[in-house]
Amino acid sequence: MNILERLSKNGDKITFYYDYGRKKGQRPSTGIFIYTHPKSREEKIHNKQARALIDVKKSQKTIEQQAIGSAYIPPHKFKANFLDYYDEYVEKNKRDGNRHLSNSFTQFKEFLKKDFISPIEVTENLCKEFRRYLLDKYTGETPSDYFTRFKWVLDAATSDGYYIKSPSEEVAAKSNPSTMLKDLLEVEEYLQLLVTPCLNQEVQEAFILCCYTGLRWCDVKTLSWDQIKGPTLVTRIIQAKTGQPVTLTLHPIARAILGKRKARLDSLPNENTLVFRLPSADGANKMLLQWVKAAGIDKHITWSCARLSFSILLQDKLVDDATVACLLGHTTTDQVKKIYKRHRPKDESATISNLPSPELLPYFLQL
Incomplete structure (x- = not known):
């Protein structure tokens, strides 16, 4: 292993470089220099220590070169x-x-x-x-x-040689399912919200848009008009949580909300103008709870329930997991299978009625 010396432009210092070859990038700096003509005691001490350090680095690099192809890893690594x-x-x-x-x-x-x-x-x-x-x-x-x-x-x-066996090899990663399953909105509850007035129109229209697009709170909060393109009203969102882009063809209800909002503007919106002027997440959820209660829906609905409802109602119509995942902006179906699915039946009575017919009951009672 060679160490090269290079004089600085004004000639007051010498910098040291590794010599791996003559191609670009094969002569990186060691980060060490000495004074060409040391003038003080401190500069002389610096030169002495720098040269000692160069010898150490040269030795280390030589050992690294010799260790290539073997199982030995130098301790200084x-x-x-x-x-x-x-x-x-x-x-x-x-x-x-x-x-x-x-x-x-x-x-x-x-x-x-x-x-x-x-x-x-x-x-x-x-x-x-x-x-x-x-x-x-x-x-x-x-x-x-x-x-x-x-x-x-x-x-x-x-x-890299720190361990013979990884300390975590026998320790499996575990999830922690929430003890309380999130509520979701059924089809008839969507309709109830659509016809029920809300004290805050911004919250009302933004939440309904999320119900029909699966957008998160952080995405609708920052949604701007430049993300809505063309006569087909296809919106391209870079999701704040995942960083993944998702292109959504808007449902007629979603198109109506955006069209209604644009019509209220005196002129065409600037590209970076926000579509909604929403309060804080806490304030929006409090307003949402009041609206849900006014609609006669006895459920604890928060903003994230819109995304869950969007996914489940599509699955109820037998939309495949891959398509639902794509619409939610996921690259795999894992989250759809684990989180964005039904964890409880919509109607237990209707499900139970699928068992053998009750007209057989008289025959059973005669036994």
């Missing part, structure tokens, strides 16, 4: 703090719109309540404790999503 390894893994593998990996790192640091943990301290028991921490803190798929990313990091660390 390991990070003393596992949090540094975790942070580096997040930076290298994070993707726009997918927050699970970075959030898993945040949760692990909050769980530890300290800034340093050596790799050897990350044991199977610690993994189980972290899983319990997530299950106690979150419901739904969130604990599973975060712990799965944590396992990814440990698998990568195992491949």
Whole structure:
């Protein structure tokens, strides 16, 4: 392993570079320099220490080169703090719109309540404790999503030689189903809301639009007129939660709501003008509860129930899971199968009546 020296433009410093070859990028800087003509005691000490460090780095690189093709991993390649390894893994593998990996790192640091943990301290028991921490803190798929990313990091660390066997190999990721299933709106309840006045017209029209499009609160809150294109009124949304685009052909009710809102404007809206002027999420949900009660619907309906209802009513009409997932903006059917489906029958009496007919009852009573 050669170390090259390069004089600075004004000649006062010498910078050191690795020499891997003559192609572009094969001579990266070591980040170390010395003073060409040291003038003070501090600069002389700096030069002495810098040259000693260069010798160490040259030795390390030589060992790395010699270890290629063997099972040996030089000790200097390991990070003393596992949090540094975790942070580096997040930076290298994070993707726009997918927050699970970075959030898993945040949760692990909050769980530890300290800034340093050596790799050897990350044991199977610690993994189980972290899983319990997530299950106690979150419901739904969130604990599973975060712990799965944590396992990814440990698998990568195992491949990099930190462990012989991943500490989390025997610790499975678990979800935490909510103890209270969300309510949904049935077809007749859709109709009740359509004919029932609401004290806040913005909330009323935005919620109905969500019922007919499956949009989330965060998407309808920021919906602007430039997302609605052409005479067919096809809206292209980049979902705030997933970062995934979804193109929706609007239902006549949805088209009517948007057409009605546009007609109220004195002139054509600017491209970035918001379609709705909505209050906070808490304020919108309080207004929604009042409206639902006024419609005679005895259910706890929140804004997220619109997306759930959209999915379930389509499935009731035998729309396949793949199509429903596509309309919701998901790339797989996993969420439709786990979350956006019926968890209780619409009408238990009607379901039970499918059993053998009651006209057989007299024959049974005669036995």
